Amino acid sequence: MPTKTNRERYSPREIRIRRWFERQIEGLGEKALKYGLDPLGQVLAGPLRLKPDLRPQRAIVVLSGGIRSTGHLNATSRARLQHAARLHQANPEALFVVCGGPRRPGRPVSASAMAEMAQDLGVPAEQILEEGISSRTAENAEEASLLLRERDIRSATLVTSALHMRRARLCFTAQQIQIHPAPVDRIEGEPPARASLISQTLHEWLGLAYYRARTWL
Secondary structure (H helix, E strand, O other): OOOOOOOOOOOHHHHHHHHHHHHHHHHHHHHHHHOOOHHHHHHHHHHHOOOOOOOOOOEEEEEOOOEOOOOOEOHHHHHHHHHHHHHHHHOOOOEEEEEOOOOOOOOOOHHHHHHHHHHHOOOOHHHEEEEOOOOOHHHHHHHHHHHHHHOOOOEEEEEOEHHHHHHHHHHHHHOOOEEEEOOEOOOOOOOHHHHOHHHHHHHHHHHHHHHHHOOOO
16 A cells, blocks of 8 residues: 655645634634633543553654744643653663654744754654654654654654544554554643643544545545
């Protein structure tokens, strides 16, 4: 079965549409928090969660959760890296792959900042691979899988947020890489609208629908 190619970058129109949808979802999240409705998000979140599988693999892949225009990783990216670094301490021979390019033209690249933080957390520089050209989850999977297959690696531990894990694993499966989930739970420290469980779950369900429509899964 051939792997899927997702090298189509965001067009200006797609960026505008994506940002509009994100603002609408965050607005719903703000309302859910304001009126005490956010716990209802647990119903939407249940099917998105995958059981962790922390058995050591030859590679640990970490997906960016975002980087600010200042070049500083956001709380989501930092939490994912901290979790991945702890896994690497328990499996020090594993390759450590950090994924994340500019979300749109002119924005900072996540992967280089992630590699720097990973070294600060004790991951040796010679074990870190940077994938810094992807702009969406499907491209994370495509580009990281190329790096893994070049080294004859066909399975990996994947670190991303718990609610994002199902979509991410499906993207890697489309690239013929077996994924062992190492999810990170909800992140504290981000703006309240983004921390809303309802906004996060709606984002993921819409993302799954869009990815299926584009045949990226």
